[in-house]
Each structure stands twice: as structure tokens, then as C-alpha cells.
Amino acid sequence: MENIRYDLITALPEIIIVSMAMFILLADLFLKPANRIAIYVLAQLSLLGAAYFTFSTHVPSVSYAFTGTFVDDAMSDVLKLMIYLGTSLIFVYSRQYIQDRNMFRGEFYALALFSVLGMMIMVSGQSLLTLYVGLELLSLSLYALVALDRDNAKATEAAMKYFVLGALASGMLLYGMSMIYGMTGSLNIAEINTALMAGPKIHSVLILGLVFIVSGLAFKLGAVPFQMWVPDVYEGSPTAVTMLISSVPKLAAFAFVIRILVLALPSLAVDWQQMLMIMAVLSIIIGNITAIAQTNLKRMLAYSTISHVGFLLYGLMSATINGFIFAMFYVVSYVLMALAGFGIILLLSRKGFEADKLDDLKGLNQRSPWHAFLMLIVMFSMAGVPPTLGFYAKFSVLQAALAAGFLWLVVFAVLMAVIGAFYYLRVIKLMYFDEPVDHHPIEAPMDMRIVLGFNALALLVVGIMPEKLMEICIYTITSSLS
Amino acid sequence: MLNYFYHHILSFTIWVPVLAGIAVLASADENNPNATRWSALLGGLVSFLVSIPLYTRFDFTDGGFQYQEGFSWIPAFNINYHLGADGLAVPLILLTSFTTLIVIISAWEVIQKRVAQYMACFLIMSGLMIGVFSALDAILYYVFWEAMLIPMFLVIGIWGGPNRVYATVKFFLYTLLGSLLMLVAFIYLYLSTGSFEITDYYKFAMPLNVQVLIFLAFFVAFAVKIPMWPVHTWLPDAHVEAPTGGSVVLAAIALKLGGYSFLRFAMPIAPDAAHHLSGYMIALSLIAIVYIALVALVQKDMKKLIAYSSISHMGFVTLGFFIFNNLGLEGAIVQMMSHGFISAAMFLCVGVLYDRVHSRQIESYGGVANTMPAFAAFAVFFAMSNAGLPGTSGFVGEFMVILGAIQSNFWYAFLASFTLIFGAAYTLWMVKRVFYGEVANEQVAALKDLNKREFLILAILATMVLALGVYPQPLTDMTNATVTQLLSQFTQSKLPVGLGL
Numbered sequence: 001m002e003n004i005r006y007d008l009i010t011a012l013p014e015i016i017i018v019s020m021a022m023f024i025l026l027a028d029l030f031l032k033p034a035n036r037i038a039i040y041v042l043a044q045l046s047l048l049g050a051a052y053f054t055f056s057t058h059v060p061s062v063s064y065a066f067t068g069t070f071v072d073d074a075m076s077d078v079l080k081l082m083i084y085l086g087t088s089l090i091f092v093y094s095r096q097y098i099q100d101r102n103m104f105r106g107e108f109y110a111l112a113l114f115s116v117l118g119m120m121i122m123v124s125g126q127s128l129l130t131l132y133v134g135l136e137l138l139s140l141s142l143y144a145l146v147a148l149d150r151d152n153a154k155a156t157e158a159a160m161k162y163f164v165l166g167a168l169a170s171g172m173l174l175y176g177m178s179m180i181y182g183m184t185g186s187l188n189i190a191e192i193n194t195a196l197m198a199g200p201k202i203h204s205v206l207i208l209g210l211v212f213i214v215s216g217l218a219f220k221l222g223a224v225p226f227q228m229w230v231p232d233v234y235e236g237s238p239t240a241v242t243m244l245i246s247s248v249p250k251l252a253a254f255a256f257v258i259r260i261l262v263l264a265l266p267s268l269a270v271d272w273q274q275m276l277m278i279m280a281v282l283s284i285i286i287g288n289i290t291a292i293a294q295t296n297l298k299r300m301l302a303y304s305t306i307s308h309v310g311f312l313l314y315g316l317m318s319a320t321i322n323g324f325i326f327a328m329f330y331v332v333s334y335v336l337m338a339l340a341g342f343g344i345i346l347l348l349s350r351k352g353f354e355a356d357k358l359d360d361l362k363g364l365n366q367r368s369p370w371h372a373f374l375m376l377i378v379m380f381s382m383a384g385v386p387p388t389l390g391f392y393a394k395f396s397v398l399q400a401a402l403a404a405g406f407l408w409l410v411v412f413a414v415l416m417a418v419i420g421a422f423y424y425l426r427v428i429k430l431m432y433f434d435e436p437v438d439h440h441p442i443e444a445p446m447d448m449r450i451v452l453g454f455n456a457l458a459l460l461v462v463g464i465m466p467e468k469l470m471e472i473c474i475y476t477i478t479s480s481l482s
Numbered sequence: 483m484l485n486y487f488y489h490h491i492l493s494f495t496i497w498v499p500v501l502a503g504i505a506v507l508a509s510a511d512e513n514n515p516n517a518t519r520w521s522a523l524l525g526g527l528v529s530f531l532v533s534i535p536l537y538t539r540f541d542f543t544d545g546g547f548q549y550q551e552g553f554s555w556i557p558a559f560n561i562n563y564h565l566g567a568d569g570l571a572v573p574l575i576l577l578t579s580f581t582t583l584i585v586i587i588s589a590w591e592v593i594q595k596r597v598a599q600y601m602a603c604f605l606i607m608s609g610l611m612i613g614v615f616s617a618l619d620a621i622l623y624y625v626f627w628e629a630m631l632i633p634m635f636l637v638i639g640i641w642g643g644p645n646r647v648y649a650t651v652k653f654f655l656y657t658l659l660g661s662l663l664m665l666v667a668f669i670y671l672y673l674s675t676g677s678f679e680i681t682d683y684y685k686f687a688m689p690l691n692v693q694v695l696i697f698l699a700f701f702v703a704f705a706v707k708i709p710m711w712p713v714h715t716w717l718p719d720a721h722v723e724a725p726t727g728g729s730v731v732l733a734a735i736a737l738k739l740g741g742y743s744f745l746r747f748a749m750p751i752a753p754d755a756a757h758h759l760s761g762y763m764i765a766l767s768l769i770a771i772v773y774i775a776l777v778a779l780v781q782k783d784m785k786k787l788i789a790y791s792s793i794s795h796m797g798f799v800t801l802g803f804f805i806f807n808n809l810g811l812e813g814a815i816v817q818m819m820s821h822g823f824i825s826a827a828m829f830l831c832v833g834v835l836y837d838r839v840h841s842r843q844i845e846s847y848g849g850v851a852n853t854m855p856a857f858a859a860f861a862v863f864f865a866m867s868n869a870g871l872p873g874t875s876g877f878v879g880e881f882m883v884i885l886g887a888i889q890s891n892f893w894y895a896f897l898a899s900f901t902l903i904f905g906a907a908y909t910l911w912m913v914k915r916v917f918y919g920e921v922a923n924e925q926v927a928a929l930k931d932l933n934k935r936e937f938l939i940l941a942i943l944a945t946m947v948l949a950l951g952v953y954p955q956p957l958t959d960m961t962n963a964t965v966t967q968l969l970s971q972f973t974q975s976k977l978p979v980g981l982g983l
Contacts, residue, residue: 365640369599380632385658386625395621396559399669407670414662421658422651425635429647433639470558 010065010072012057013050013080014120020046021113028106036104043109044091047116051084060479064126068188071126075258075480078472079123079251086248086335087116092451093343094240096444100351101238103148111148112244115141119252128177128187128264131256135173135220138252139166142245146237158236165219165229173216179209180265189264196267210268213260214275221253223309224282234302239349239356242298243342246305247335250312254331257316258324262481269319276317277409283310284413288420298356300423301341304382307420308334314413315397318404325477326396329470333381333393333459340378340456347371347444347452361427363436371442372431374456381459383424384417388463392470491535492549492565492616495575496609499529499582503605510598519590522601526583529608533579536572542959545569545967547618547681555622561678564618569964570745570815571615573957574738577822578615581734582608584939585727588830592726592837593641600641603633604727611735615742620668620678624661627739631657634728634736641725649716649723656716660703664747667699671751683751687976690754697755700748707740710800711770714793721789722842726833729785733792733825738818741799745811749803750971756804757972763804768897770797775904779911784835784842787912788828791868794901795821801898802883805890806972812958812965813882819957820867820875820950827864827943831857834936835916839925844915848922853929858917860932860940865913867947869906875950 008015024039024046031038054077062073091112098104118141121134143166147159181187183206184195196206219226234242261272287307294300312334315327348355348364348371355361365372381390394417402410462469487494502525510518541548547566555563567575585604593600610633613626631654638650672678675686688696706713717737721729749756756763771794778790795817802814834857835850836842851858867874870881880901887895921927932940950957 365596376632385632386628391625391628392556395665395669398666399559399672402666402669403673407666410666410669411663414666415659417662418655418659422655425651425654428635429639429651432636433647433650467556467558470556474558 007065007070009057010063011070011124013054014117014124016050016053017046017113017117017120020049021110021117024106024113025110028110031106036106039106039109040091040095040104043113044088046113047084047088047091051081054080054084062480068190069127069130070124071189072124073480074476075255076120076124078476079255080120082251082332082335083116083119083123083248086251086339087112087244089339089343089451089455090240090244090247092448093243093339093346096448097240097346097349098238100349101149103238103240108145108148111141111145115145115244115249119249122252123255125256125259126189128181128189128192128260131259132170132174132177134252135256136170138249139170139220142241142249145241145244146233148241149238152238154236155238158233161236162229162233169216169219169226172212172219176209176212176214176216179205179212183209189259192264193266196265206268207271210265210271211275214272217253217257217260218279220256221250221309221312222306223279223313224286224306225279227283227286227306230306231299231302234305235296235299235356239298239342239345239354243339243346246301246342247338250309250331250335250338254312254328258480261316262319262324273317273319276313277406280310280313280317281409281412283307283313284416288416288423291420291423294423295358296356297345297358297361297427300358300427301338304420304423305334305338307416308382311394311397311413314401314406314409318400318406320400320404321477321481323397323400323404324481325470325473326393326400328473328477330393330397332469332473333389333462336455336459336462337378337381337390340374340452340459341382343448343452343455344371344375344378347442347448350440350443353440358427358430360438361430362434362438364431366436367439368442370453374453375431376428377456377459379424379427381463383421385421386463387460389459389466391463392466396470488535488539490551491532491539492551492567492612495529495533495536495579496565496613496616498532498609499525499579499605499612500609502526502529503602503609506605507598507602515594515597518598518601519586522586522598522605523583525601525605526579526586526608529605530579530583533576533612536567536575537960540569540572540960542569543963545963545965548572549616550618552618555619559621559672559678560676561621562619563622564679565616565622566618567616568967569961570742570968573815573819573960574615574735574742575612577738577819578608578611578735581731581822581826584826584830584943585730587935587939588730588833589725589727590935592833596640600637600725600727603637604731607633607637607731611739614739618680620671620680620683622678623680624665624668627743628658628661630736630739634732637728637731638720638724642723642728644723645719646723649719652716653720656706656713660706660713663699664703667696670696680746683747684971686751688752690758690977693752693755693976694758697748697752697759700743700752701759704740704743704748705766707743708737708796708800709740709793710766710797711774711793714770714774717793718786718789721792721829722783722785726829726836729829729833730826733788733829734822737792737796738822741796741803741814741818744800744803745968750968752976753972754975754977757806760804760806764801764894767797767801767804768894770794771801771898771901772904775901775908778908779904781908782844784832784844784912784916785829786842787844787908788825788832791828791905791908792821792825794905795825795868798880798883798898798901801894802879802886805886805894806969807886807889808965808969809882809889810886811969812961813879813884813886815879815961815965816875816882816950816954816957817879820879820947823943823946823950824864824867824874824876827860827940827947828868830936830939830943831861831864834932838929844912846923847916847926849917849919850926850929851917852921853926854931856937857932857940860944861917862913863944864947865909867951869909870902873948873951875947875954878951878954
């Protein structure tokens, strides 16, 4: 009895989210369309409640629940808090957009909360099975969200692509997990590690399993050569959903990678290091070069995400504590940048008009100097130009890679970053150097403008004072990996 | 209060213009551009006044870093906010705040479009460039160095000529490529020494092959900025397309960032590599001096001509660095300062003509001296100093470098002295075609002479050029101790005994 109570308290944030998601689905039936705003408030409140319990029950030590399949450590708590924050921003940014497109319904918020739940389980999974269940919950919610606007043919197509390829990747992941299970006799992360450390196993089977696992992970991250779905899904989905797909799930995916590769399979580090290395280099090449040719802003950001994932893998492939710390720093920075970037697209969109072409940004400096300035910060941050946050993110992962001895890979990444700078500069060129074509005044709710302002300025402010964020990452990784 | 100011004087010189820029931007009113102009002028003036004590309180006997201040900035990487300036940095800092003031005045009625953003860009850029000159922490330096690109990118792109987008993107990408390699060098040095302090790097011994790689990484970054042949091609494009203010800042200060950084980083950190590769460096400098001067000769566009002339003059600077003697180094520093004034003045002169006729082509003019006698007097004076006429600042630096080069190798001096002929040829030929002869067309006939504002800035610059030419001692007194110290760093081998210089 004592045990069950303990388990439930440990998973209290998850329980809050799941009950609120179901309550929202139910409440939606009884609400008049005019009062739907209540659902939005409820969704925000449930994130707030979960955040409160995650924060107040936080202890630096590690504790396990549900017979060791669920873990509550610094990494899970910190990443969960960031997931709540990110999702809450998404809700703020997307409210007007989904209202205009007739998607402002209970399903949107329920599905989004279910995807949050999936991410929470991913960051807290201590068994391969829990991790997998979390991942599937996240993916299924996202597939449904992409197709939520069912009259939109492009979105439906994107959802199909996402689902078919995603299911394939999940299958690969599961297959790889089964091989690891076969060799070690356990699904528990810590036990797998002990079993592999204990004695020799059939190396080739382990490697085969590892290849499948890494492929599955790479698909979810969107790393080359498993990136095919990324541009199509980004472009096809409603922008509010694209923002959700591109941002917070990366935090969960990061935890997923750390749990499986670093905590369960550190004895295979040499092997996954090589796989990550190849994917990192390819992602940076393909992401940066293909982005140049895009005319659609969402597609361009999709390729930009691919190259960011490449840089993230630079941190992970170093396979050092510092590398993981800096990789986490990179993910957090990336999420902040992606939210602000998509936030601007949502801001410029209005009923019947999607601001998803690059040309829609033309002359933004004349239409609204303030928002042009915010986008300028986002673009320079993505390009990694100081004094923005993106600079420290790139700087630190490259430092980790150099410390691990990858001198020429670092030089290569740096050259690719110059190519990358080109397409970010093009966005700035459109905003600042060209005359506007669209003279429509920018209409957006006040709360969105304010939050977006804070979000984008944070890239500058944290870029000038990155110490706090770095301390959080150091604390998280060192206390979870020791 | 005053004491606090004197202890943080470098921080004030950096952040006052930056904050002034933000204030101008925030208080801007589209309908009242004059208020914006006056507030920008006030900001520029205060920034300049704040930098003056750097000169008056300077200790002329100390060759090391003065006005040091700092605190730990990012402990996770051992990055410090550490500032300090020596006899090399202080003149360049003063030049920066002075030039910014000139640029603000020169833009007065010329810039009508988005005045606040223009003024703010220059004020912020001024603070960032002073940051580059005074940072003693590699990452702090790098942040200033890169951040400075952003306002310059916008200045060329928003207020530039017809081909501005090409020019500004090229400028940005060239510089970014070079500086990212420098960043890799910094990370390497950090991993080896555990610190980003520049002074720690000075003490760090490395084998020759490592030194060569480090030196080359720095070289790419700084050679692009100076610019040295063959990575100079961004400069003519950027200059031609930039608005007058942009050209002035590029020529007067941005190029000096490269020269300064050679002396601050590349040469003291990798002295053996600098000696090892000095032959190549001198060759590149001489190519810049001779070949680029010939290229300048055939230009039809006045701004392009001055841009090439800048590259040629900066060749003198790098030549002075790599002959490793007192005279050469000091001459190079004097040349940097002098070129700062002269090139700024030359670009302002072109700006004066361009504002009236809207053409930079030499062939659009002729006989301007008939309609603008006062302006012609100034222009001829600056052209003479650009050609290195004795009595002007242009002469002092070039003469010192040539003297230094003779000490090192007669043929270096012989080739370098060609510039006195070519320099005179391209500048004076341009002056002849633009200012003398018959009045060429109706537009020239209708020209009005300088207004008070233009007269004021050209007169100030002419005074500086003349003062530095006749009496360069205040500057050389300042640099003397630092030059001696720098040279001792350059000549101190970091290799094991017996393998040294």
C-alpha cells in the first residue's frame, strides 16, 4: 500500500496531465463555442499545476517508482519543466491561429496534452518498454494533430507520410530493443548496463540491435539519412502543429538518447559514437546546403532543424560528461529559437493567409521594426553569431567535440556553419533590405506579442549571460549521470 | 563617483555609445528626424568625451595593459570580462570614437530614410569596435568582433547602393568564414591552457607545426579583415555599395581591427610561426602595395579607387609588422592611424560629390574646382596626403616603414617605395580628371560649394592629418613602450632551446 502511494506521488505530474487531458475532452462537449476559451485556460492551468508539483517535489537524488520502470531524477524534472514551459508558449502563440482556422477545439488541447504526457514518460522512462510507450504516445498524438484540420489536403498527406514512416521507425526501434533484451535478459536501463558490463556477449547481435535503435532514434530526431519526413511534415502541417513538432519533443528525444545510449549502453560507446559521427556530419551537410534552395519558410526551418540536430549530435558523439552537458544546452537553446521563429510566422499569419513563404517577410522592418528586430535576433541566433544564445550553443558543442579529438570534423562543421549563415542572412535581407509587398497591419493578441518579445529577447539576454542556463545543464547532467 | 568612472573607463567607452544607440532607437520619432539627429550627436559627443581620459591619464612609460578591469563572466568556461588597453589600443580607441562623431555629423541631411536606425547602428558599432580593441579575453574579443558585423551588415544592406545585397552578404560571409576558424584556434588554445586569457596564451609554448596551424587560423581571420591580397575582393564591393558613413567606418576602423589583431594575437601567440612564414607575409604585403596600386590606377569609380588605395596602404601596415624591427612596427601603427584619418576624409569627399550629383564615376565630373573652390582645396590636400606628401601624416608612416624595410632587406624597401610613385599617380590623376580642366557638364556647373557642416568635418580631419604629419610625437610617445614590448614578444622563441629563431 505504502508502495502504491509512493508510486502515485512520484508520477503526480503525469497523473495531473492525463486527467486534465481527459477532462478537457469531456468538458468540450458541454461548452458553447463562445466559451471555448475556458479550455485554453484549463490547458494552461494543467501545465502550471504539473509544473508546480514537478518543481516542489524535486530532490537532487534519484528515485524509482513502479517497480523500477519509472525514474525521477534531476534530468527528468528539469526537462519536464522545460517541456511545460515550451508547451505553454506554444499554446499562447497558437491560440489566435487555430481560432482563425476552426481548430480551436478540445481535441487540439487534449492531443497536445497527451503528447506532453508522452514526452514526460520519455524523460522518466527507466525501462525500454516505458520509454517506448512514451514515444508512441507522443508520436500518435502528433500524427493526429497534423491531420486535425481534416479538410486540408496537404495536412492530411503530411499526416499519412509522418505516420507511415514513423511507424516504420518505431518498428525498427522495437526490433533493436528486443535484441538488446535477448542478450541481457532485462528491459531495465540500469540492469542492461550491469549485464553488459558483467561479461562478454555476442558482439554482433548487440551491434545489430544498436543499429536498429540508433536508426529509430535518428528518425525521431530527424537526423540524416532518416530526415525525409521532416520537410514535408513541417510544410504540410498547420503552423501551430509544426511549432509543436519541431520544438519540445526534441527535449524528450534528448532524454531518450541519454537514457538508452548513455545510461543503458555505455559499453557500446565506441560503436554508437561512430554512428552518431556519420549522422552528425551528413545532417550538417544536407541540412545547410538544401536549406539554401528553399522558398518556403517552414521548409527552410525544417532543413535548419536537421542541421541543428547535426550540431547536437556533435555534442553527443563526444561521449563525455561535458559533451552531454553541452548537447543539453544546445537542445534547450534550439527549442527557444524554434519557438520564437515559428512564433513570428504565426504572428504574421492571419485568417485566410499563411505567412509561410520567405517572401511574406519582405519589408517587415517597415511594417513593424520591433518584430523585424526580434526575427533578426532569432536568425542570428540560429546562425550562431554572437552575442546571441546560438553562439554559445555552437561554441560549446564544438568545444566538446574538439576536446574529444575531432579537430577536422570541427573545422568542417565551422565551414558548414558559414554556408548556413547564408540562408539566415537571406531572411534578414528580405526583412530589412526589401520593400514590403504585404501592407496588411500586423494583428495579434497582446499576450502573444509580449510573450514572443520575451522569448526572442531571451535569446539575446541569455546569450550575453549564459551562465545560469549552463549551470542548470551542468547540474542536471552531473546529478543524473553520476 | 569620478573614481568609479576612472576605474571602469574602458567599460564606459564601450557601453556609453551602445546605450546611446539603444536610446536613440527607443526614443525615435518618425515625424521628427531632427530630434533624432541631435540626440545621436549628443550620444556621439558624450562617447567621445568619455574616451578622452584614456589619453590624458595614460602612463607613457608602461608598455603593458593599462586601465585593466574585469570580473568572471562565464565561469563554466573560465571566460572573463577582462578589459585593458596598451599603447597600441588606446590610439585606435580614440580614433574609433572620433570617427563615429564625424560619421554622425556627416549623415545629417544626407540620410532621410530611417534616421534613427542609421544613427543607432553607428553608435552601437562604435562601442563594439572599442570592445574589440580593449578585450583581453579571447571570447569577449570574439563576441565583440562578430557582433560588430551585424550593424555593418545592416548599414550596407539598408542604406547602400543598387548592388548592396550582394556586397553586404559577401562582406558578412567572408568575415564569418575567417573568424570561425579563429574560434577553432581559440578553443584549441583553451583546451591546452584551460584559459581564455590572452596573456596566458603569450606564455604558452607550442611546437612549430602547431604554431603554424594556429597562426594560419588567425591569418585567415585577420587577412580578410585587413584585407590582404588575395582575400581583398569583398572590400571594393562593400565600399562601393556602402553609404558614405559605412565606407568611412570600414576604411578608418574596421580594417584596423585586422591589423590590431595581428599584433595582439597571431604574432605574440605564435612568434616562431610568424618568423617562419614572414617571407610569405612580406610577399603578400608587397603584392598588395604594388599590384593593387596598379589596379587602383585603372578604376573608373572614385570609391573603388579609394578602396584599392586602402588595400595598398594596408599592405604597408602588414609589411611593417613582418620585418620585425622597431621602426617598421612603429611606422605601421602610425600608418594605421594616418590611414584612418585620410581614408575617412577621402570617402567623405566622394560623399560630398555624390550627394550633389549622385554619381561616383570619375567621368561624370571635370572642372569641379571652378564651382567648388573650397571643397577642391580640401580634396587636393587629402589627395596629396594619400599620396604621401611630406608634412602630412601619410608621409610619416610610409617613410618609417620604408626605413625599417631597408634595415631588413634593401629589395623590400625598393619595391615598397614604388607606392610613392603609383600612389601619387592614381590619386593625382583622379584629382586632375575630377577637379581640374573645363567645367564638364551642366550638373558640375550647378554645383554649390561646401556648406558649414561639410566644411567643419573636412577642416577637423585636415587639421588631424596635418598635425600628425608635422608633429607625430604625441602618438609615437604613446606607442613607444608598447612597441618595444611587442617586439620582445615577437622575438622570444617558444620552441625548445636550440630550435628557436
